[in-house]
Amino acid sequence: MHTDVLVIGTGISGLTYAIKLAEEAPETNITLICKDKLEEGNTRYAQGGIAVVSNFKKDTFEKHIEDTYAAGDKAGDRGVIEFVIKEGNDRLQELIEWGTQFDRNNKKTLDLTKEGGHSEKRIVHYKDHSGAEIQRALIEKVKDFENIQYFENHILVDLITDHHTGSKNNRCYGAYIISTVDEEIIKITAKITVLSTGGVGQIYAFTTNPFGATGDGLGAAYRAKVKLEKLPFIQFHPTALFPKVEGETFLITEALRGEGALLKNLSGEQFMGKYHPLKELAPRDIVARSIIREMLSQQESNVHLDATGIDQTSLLSHFPTIVDTCRSIGIDPVTSSIPVVPAAHYSCGGIAVDEHSKTTLDGLFAIGECSHTGLHGANRLASNSLLESIVFSHRAALSSAQELNKISLTSTFYTSIPDWKGQHFSKDNEQEITLKLREQLKKIMSDQVGIFKTNKGLLAAQNTIKELYFEVVDLYNSNKLSPQICELRNMVSVAYVLVNQSLELTENKGVFYNHNYGKEAVL
Ligand SMILES: Cc1cc2nc3c(=O)[nH]c(=O)nc-3n(C[C@H](O)[C@H](O)[C@H](O)COP(=O)(O)OP(=O)(O)OC[C@H]3O[C@@H](n4cnc5c(N)ncnc54)[C@H](O)[C@@H]3O)c2cc1C
Incomplete structure (x- = not known):
């Protein structure tokens, strides 16, 4: 199958991107895939809302910028913080135009609440299920476009890169996908591929993230040698x-x-x-x-x-x-x-992107929680992630519309890309062992790579996760391919990079806390 743009993930970021691109470039053929139902992902569980400066009588961009920078322990990128906050209100108005309801007060203006780290009331919300309302509205909107098609129960296995084509372009050409509907592994080639696969919370035993938040986009990016950064900054x-x-x-x-x-x-x-x-x-x-x-x-x-x-x-x-x-x-x-x-709860780090959400691999964008933009620094300010998603999805869509015109690869080239050469599909292969290894990984991460870390614990975790990694690769190579094995392979890769990057840090900042560098009294 060939499409102009392949979007992997249908949370706030994937859906916003698709709507924006469909409006901007109506002739573009856009394909969305998600591993479960369209609505499932971190977005639908968001309760608080979106932090946006919209009450200009009391609030200012400067205050929100300072709050974001301070919450991030002064490690955020000031340029990124500034444009995200200044563009936020326009993007919020678009969400409203696309049908999202937000609570209003008796003067019919947006009802704003306050959350930790904010100096003003600026959280736009819909009761205590803001994310579910946003997700509902975006799904309805996306269905309006004839040039957007979507496939539920389709799971990313690997990105297609020069490794598969034999070329030397440093480019992404789409992805290999498991269809749990047809029970086969399909090749979807694309001029532009977008990762919007959400969080990694499932690598921990206790997480607010749903079962599918297994860092699949990060795992695939890692195997494609795409740069990942700031993974140790996990917000609890x-x-x-x-x-x-x-x-x-x-x-x-x-x-x-x-x-x-x-x-x-x-x-x-x-x-x-x-x-x-x-x-x-x-x-x-x-x-x-x-x-x-x-x-x-x-x-x-x-x-x-x-x-x-x-x-x-x-x-x-x-x-x-x-x-x-x-x-x-x-x-x-x-x-x-x-x-x-x-x-x-939230991964502040992720796939490194520029201000238009481009990754280090040409033709590959990353948006939403799976990306690292520089907005959050060492700690995300409450309700800033939905904001980041709408601003960067918009920017990525505009940038994609421009880039699509410049891509000159021929249809013969795309057809020449080989089909999946690996294993066949199995729905429930090796479920027991996969689940056991998944639980083992979650325990190591929670015990040794949790809120409080030590170098000793990190080194022990590094060794155990390395062994686990080889065990999982072996399981992957010697069995039919199941969604569970794919998830586990991604989880263990993300955990491995996270631990290695943690060992490189020699200073505590924001959410990263290692007792060996601690200022707070040792427990
Ligand atoms: C309980 C909870 C409350 C929160 N509250 C707030 C809040 O109030 N305000 C705020 O700003 N942020 C909040 N957050 C964070 C915010 O919800 C997320 O960061 C944001 O929704 C992420 O959106 P996303 O589009 O990047 O990913 P998601 O919404 O997580 O979507 C990920 C998509 O990727 C798909 N996917 C994943 N892997 C694959 C694969 N291998 N193949 C195919 N598809 C795949 C999934 O099916 C899904 O469609 C909260 C998070 C949680 C968990």
Whole structure:
């Protein structure tokens, strides 16, 4: 199959990109694929919303720029931060024009909330399921375009590069894809390929990311020798519901703390004042580390988030999903505290891109959470990732529209690219061993490469993950290809690069904390 543009991933970034490109270059043939249903991915779970300067009476670009730079521990790229924040409101207006609903106040202007690290109220939201609303609207919009086709249950195996074609262009020519519908491995050639595959949270045991967030785009990019950067900067969300609900970790949004919810240890004492002057609204990395310190000092398995002080009507109307989920496991946030722990949440690093989302491989773009743009520095400011996705997807689409006109490869060239030469497909091959290795990897990452690291732990993790890597490659080479084996191969590659890059860091910044370089007291 041949297409002008192949987009791998249908979260906010892949869908925004496709809509924008379809509007910009209507003659372009765009193919979207996703590993599950169109709606599944990190986007649909986003609760808080999008950080955008839209109330120009109170807020300014400068304030948002400074908040972003400060939250990122001064490691962000100031040029990138500036254009993302200045372009944010135009992109937000487009989301609204495309049918996304956001909550409004009685004057019909956007209802803005505040989250940790923000100096002003600027979070645009839809109740406590902003991501699901954005995803709904974008899916409806994408279906309006005749030049966009999409395939659910199609999984990226590998990018097609010079390695497959024998040419020397440093170029990407599409991808090999598993269709779990037809149970075959297909070749999709494309002039431009876009990775929008989302996060990597599943490499940890406790994560807010859904089951499919296995870093597939990063794994494929790594095998294609594309540059990955800043992988050690994994943000842990301070407050995930404890324990898991039906095997899945459920996020308790930061907006609840923004509305006044308090963190308490199990003896009912507020503790954030001991760790940071901004208390509950300190940047996420500090809140997450403080919670772990408090849990360790009190020898407790979790802490509590007390939202009982929030006006009941406001709690029920702004946070219906949280209230319902907590009630489903017998906790009523109106009257009782919510048990919470930190969980792996967001990858600040990823595939290195320029200001138009171009990677180091020609013809390959990366957008959204799988990319590293420089916006977040060493720590992402709350609600800045949906913002990053809409701004960079727009830029990538404009840049792709220009680049498409310049690509002169012939159809004979694309047809000459070999079909997949590897293994056949199997839906449930070696499931047991794959699952066992997946659990093993998650445990190593959580135990030794979590919120607090040490050089000793990182070196031990490096050795074990290297062994695991060879075991997985062996499993991959000697078996039929299944989605599970593909995911595991990507997870172990991402973990390996993350640990190696962690060992290269000799200074603590933002979310990266190694006791060997620590300023905070050793536990
Ligand atoms: C619980 C939670 C709450 C959050 N809250 C907020 C918030 O309030 N504000 C904010 O700014 N950010 C928030 N975030 C972060 C934000 O939601 C994500 O960073 C963002 O949605 C990522 O969008 P994306 O388009 O890059 O990827 P995703 O939405 O994760 O989409 C990834 C897509 O890639 C596809 N895919 C993956 N691998 C493959 C493969 N091998 N083959 C084919 N397709 C593949 C998936 O099927 C999916 O379609 C939250 C994240 C979580 C998990």
